[in-house]
Amino acid sequence: MKWNWNWFKDLKLLTKIQITIFFVSTMIQAILAITSYYQGKSLLEEKAFQFLENLTASRKKAIESYFTDLQKQAIVLGQNPVTIDALFAFQKTFQSSKNEIDGTELLSVVAKVKSFYENDFLPKLIYNSLNQYTLNRFIPTDKEVLALQYHFIANNPNPVGYKSKFTGEGVPLSYAEPHKKYHKAFLSYLTTFDFYDLMLVDLKGNVLYTVQKEVDFASNFITSVYRNSNAAKVFLKAASSSKKDEVVFADYDHYEPSYYKPNSFLAVPIFDNDAKVGVLVLQIATERIDQIITNNLQWEKDGLGTSGEVAMIGPDYKVRTNTRSLLSDVVAYTNALRDRKVVDSVTLQRIKRMNTTILLRIVSSKAIQSALSGKVGSSISSDFRGNEVMDVYTPVNFLGVQWAMITEIDAAEIFSSVYNFRNQLLLMSAIIFVLQTFVGFFLARGLSRPMLKIKNDIKLLSEGIFPPIKKKIYKDELGEIRDALNKLIVNTMQASEFAENIGKGNFGFTFSAKSSQDVLGRSLIDMRDNLRKVSFEESVRSWLNTGKANFNELLRENSENFEELGKAVISSLVKYLGALQGAFFIYREEDQRLTMIGSYANNRQKYLERNLQVGEGLVGQVYLEKETLYLEDVPDTYTQITSGLGETKPRSILIVPVKGENQVVYGVIEIASLEKFEDYRIQFVEEIAETIANTLIIVSTNEQTQSLLSKADETKVSLVEQNQKVETIEQQLKETSKKLQEKEVLLLNAQSEIERQIIRHKSNQKVLRKTYTRLRRQEKMAQKQLTDTQERETELLYEIEQLKIQVEDLQSQLASITASRST
Known part of the structure; x- marks a missing residue:
């Protein structure tokens, strides 16, 4: 069908122009609106993906760095002498636990352990897992497992989830002594490095020690019900490794001892010199991830x-x-x-x-x-x-x-901002649709040219090409559109340049949101701030972890005497903090003074042979108050710092008490610097001071061990005397047994005599009664003597058992002293 345009020819020119402008302006308006909408949406989508990619890369770097830190921490702890000593101590006392409960006590131990599994463990496991379990699946049968789980889990005064607070005070097992010695240090390690649990496992699969004291404690990863768990799998991998620094990882799985909660594990083999002696298993905390x-x-x-x-x-x-x-x-x-x-x-x-x-x-x-x-x-x-x-x-x-x-x-x-723009654009189009009918005649030429230019600029912008800024010609709405487009071009260029600089790590690049409603601008600024924060936190975390690892190694290598330890600690600490001067004091019990065992300064002589009374000076006050002192207003009387430029007063002083878990102060560290100490550096010194306190305890223990060696010979003499006493009692027991046999022979003879008398004197009942009465009396006396002899035999057996226990204790003490000497 051919369209008839004659009606258009008959219209007045003004009407034609208005109709033409109406259709043309409508088409242009539609094209601009649709192009702006989709191109703006495309640009926003591109920027959003760029932001998400940057955020994903940042999170990936953070999580991989976290797992790398876990790997390093596992290696350091697995090679720590304290860990090796603890493994030997727990291994030595683990098996002896089964001999430290008697038959009567065993019944109550079994009842208590069964009650814990039945009332505390199994209901929560079934509640979380929705699986059906029987009590017999989990109840241990070995005496050493029952003894240890009874004292440290079932009879533990702390509720489930807080069993790790119990150190073993009052537990009548030899296992309690190493537990009290090492448990606080391992618990502190868990708290510091965000692990959920720490386990020491011997090569036979026995879980010798755990911090959390869940039901895997004292179990066996090879033979027990947990042999198919991911903890057992990671143990077997580490146990088969021949490399000291090989760390193995077990992915998440539901772990029954943790009440079916998902857990993952790290493990590293423990070597004593070149001999593999056990495995360190670390349970990773899901909350930290x-x-x-x-x-x-x-x-x-x-x-x-x-x-x-x-x-x-x-x-x-x-x-x-x-x-x-x-x-x-x-x-x-x-x-x-x-x-x-x-x-x-x-x-x-x-x-x-x-x-x-x-x-x-x-x-x-x-x-x-x-x-x-x-x-x-x-x-x-x-x-x-x-x-x-x-x-x-x-x-x-x-x-x-x-x-x-x-x-x-x-x-x-x-795309919410784009959708808002679309709605606003539709509203504006409706308004313009009404107005353009009345003003089309006046805007016919004025609208077409600038609008096409604006369209082209927007198209270039949508394609990622920044068009040149054009001079504002009109002072009407077209001029405002041009001005807004120029601002959009400038803002987009600035946002692109800002994102490019952020991608390169230039967080100091200046950029600001254009308004309170500038979603993209605020998002880019938030991204910059978060990435800068993550970068700073990562550098601080790396600095802290490196420092802790270095100082753990330094403390391990200088644990023989106080002088070497003091010099190494204060020199390394001052250098690592970037300070210029420091001193390390320890408290001497014998003279009740603070004695300097190490110093670091350009002019060392002014610190040599320096002793302080408790409460004397800033160092003495920190020792009394047990709290860190940080000064930026340094007294004029404080020692000057000597450098290549001369002597000057330090800008800040940091004095930290060296105290252990029991809040006992073993010494004081004093550091002076020409710069201020940041909070994380002060926290680092405080955490290192706790580790130094544990090392001071070890050094002190080594010195005490030397004094114990002198008592070894006396212990040997006592052991010989006890053995002689046991031999004497055994000889008495043999003699008593011989007498008992003789009494039994007399009793048999008496009974035979009774039978003969009955046959011989049947006719004489009176004589028979007297004889029978006399023989019955003799029989009762013989039975009484037999009972007395049996009671004496029981007493002697009990004394022998007690003496054997004493002998075993003496032998254990002698072995411990010999092991300490060899260590």
Whole structure:
């Protein structure tokens, strides 16, 4: 059908122009609106993906750094002499525990342990796992396991979850002595380095020691019910390793001793010189991984808004971290899982009861599959609620295990500003549609040319090309549009330059949001601030971990005497802190004074042979008050610092008490510097001071051991005397047994005589009665003598057993003294 244009020819020119302008302006308006919307959306999507990629890379670096630190800490602790000594001490007393409970006590021990499993352990395990378990599956039968679990778990005065607070005071087992000696140090290590539990296991699989005192304590990773757990698997791998610094890792699995909660483990073999003697197993705390991934639940500060999160998924497609929805609102999250039937009812109950999604959510999207295959990328997909989300994914590798890290955020939240712009654009279009009918005649030529130029600039901008800034010609709305477009170009260029500098690590680059509603600008600033904070925290964490590892090695190498220890500690500490002067005092019990055992300064002579009374000066006051003293207002009387430029007064002084877990102060460290001490450096010195205190205790113990050696000969003499006494008692027992046999012969003879008298004197009843009465009396006397003899025999046996126990104790003490001498 051919269109008839005659009606248009008959219209007046003004009407034609208005109609033409109307259609042309409408088309231009539509083109500009649609182009601006989609190109703006595309640009925002690109920037959002760039932000998510930067955040994902930052989280990946943080989690890999965390696992690397765990590996280093495991190696250092596994090679620490304290760990080796503790393993030998626990191994020596572990087996003897079964001989330290008698038969009558064993019944009450079994009853108490069974009560704990029945009333405390099993109900909580069944509640969390929703599995059916029998009591006989877990109840131990070996006497040493019963004895240790009775005293340290079942009879432990602390409730479940706080059993680690019990040091072993009052436990009548030889195992309690090494436990009291080493437990506080291991508990402090767990608190400092964010592990959940620490285990010492011998090569036979016996769990000699744990900090948390869960039911895996004293069990066996080879023969017990836990032999198929991931803790047992990581033990077997480490036990078969021939390398001192080889750390093995077991991925997450439900761990029954921890009430079915998901746990992962690290293990490293323990060597005494070149001989492998055991395995150190470390149970990783899931809370610390969640803190790193969520930045301590600060999603919005990280620029993830109200819906974004970072998650970790294992090779089995099960999540390894708790999701943001669970941490924010567990009820709403579980209801969403239930309504959409994402998990079965049993799994849903486990999520509610254990308040975790680790190993309980399966995520097998294409992004996760790509990350687990080693790919890095981004995509737009749908989550389990059906919402469109933007994903950025990358693989994470640690000790042979590959996880997937995915960062996602709802697309609706990212594009909210674009959607607002679209709605505003539609409103403006409706208004312009009405107005353009009346003003079309006046805007016919004025609109077409500048609008086309603006369109071209916007198109270039959407393609990532920055058009040149054009001079504002019009003073009307077109001029304002040009001005706004110029600002948009400038702002986009500044944002791009800012993002590029942030990517290069230039966090000092100046950039500011254009308004309070500038979502992209504020997001970029938040990203810059968070990345700068993460970078600073990472450098501080690396500095602290390096310092702790170095000082642990230094303390291990200088634990022979106080003088070597003092010189090495104060010299290394002053250098590591960047200070110029320091001194190390210890408290001497014999003269009740603080004695300097090490100093570091350009002019050492002014510190040599310096002793202080308790309470004298700043050092003496810190010793009394047991608290760190930090001064920036340094007294004029304080020692001057000598440098290449002359002598000057220090700007700051740090004085830290060297105190142990029991709050006993063993010495004081004094450091002076020309610079201020940051808080984390003060905290570092305080933590190192605690480790130094433990080393001072070890040095003091070594000196006391030398004095104990002199008593070894006396102990040997006493042991010989006790053996002679045992031999004498055994000889008496033999003689008593011989007499008992003679009495039994007399009794048999008496009974035979009775029978003969009955046959011989049947006719004489009177004589028979008298004879029978006399013989019965003799029989009773013989039986009484037999009873007395048996009671005496029992007493002698009891005395022999007591003497044997004393002999074993003396032999154990002698062996301990000999072992200490060899060490």
